[in-house]
Amino acid sequence: MMGEEFQASKPIYMQIVDRIVQQIIRGELLPEEKLPSVREMAIQTGVNPNTIQRTYSELERMEVVETKRGQGTFITEDEQMIKQLKVNMQIGIIEVFVKNMKELGFSDKEMVTGLETYFERKRGEDDD
């Protein structure tokens, strides 16, 4: 019923961190908004409260949430921080991509054309 699928390759608490960060960046979670309590979130995701606490600790370390002891955990009100977060995440993803492609021997230009070709082929397919 509740237990969603988590990948075995990455700690659950980090997968939840990723999910929340994505929601913030996409604007689905707004500044100053309150996150579910540790215990509530644990129920929602079907994991142990301790795992959620790790998630929230990590989010606080990243400075994307603030915890008010006794009140709850809230998305940061610093919109500039969120904007910067999106940029940093984007750069991180690009750097991994470039590194991986480079290891296969692709040049910068080939990476761009490779990506474009991928999109073209995807649009040309029947379904999905």
Next chain:
Amino acid sequence: MMGEEFQASKPIYMQIVDRIVQQIIRGELLPEEKLPSVREMAIQTGVNPNTIQRTYSELERMEVVETKRGQGTFITEDEQMIKQLKVNMQIGIIEVFVKNMKELGFSDKEMVTGLETYFERKRGEDDD
């Protein structure tokens, strides 16, 4: 002296798999070429022979090497397989990239322009 750095986030045997696959794709390891023996490779990389065996088992499962019991482990002679391997690896990397960027709310076009911008900025920097 020998022990190179491995990331803690990924199994060592898989990191060695990645390295060997990259060498094959880049043409640094040629078809029918013999890989170092399990024990020799273990010494070279500074890990346990058992870890190398897992590496070779995985490579065999991927059909990029063939093992001849009592003789050694050899790169496949099937050049078409290697060509396909490069394509598959490339698609895999692109798919991860696209998935990650999509999760941040980027469109297909924004991914391409984002990548191009990244390269332009990189070329405009002082060093590295």
Next chain:
DNA sequence: ATTAGTGTATTAGTTAGATAGTACACTAAT
């Protein structure tokens, strides 16, 4: 048959992450 070199199998130890249970501390409302 022996030896050296090879892959393979089996068992054991180590570690990180997840879980579980309990207790503590702060806040707001009553």
Next chain:
DNA sequence: ATTAGTGTACTATCTAACTAATACACTAAT
């Protein structure tokens, strides 16, 4: 002061994956 809801801390246990150590099995050459 009490209560309910919140984050935090601590300890212990469990589990899966990785790593390690050792022994076994096959191949080729002598």
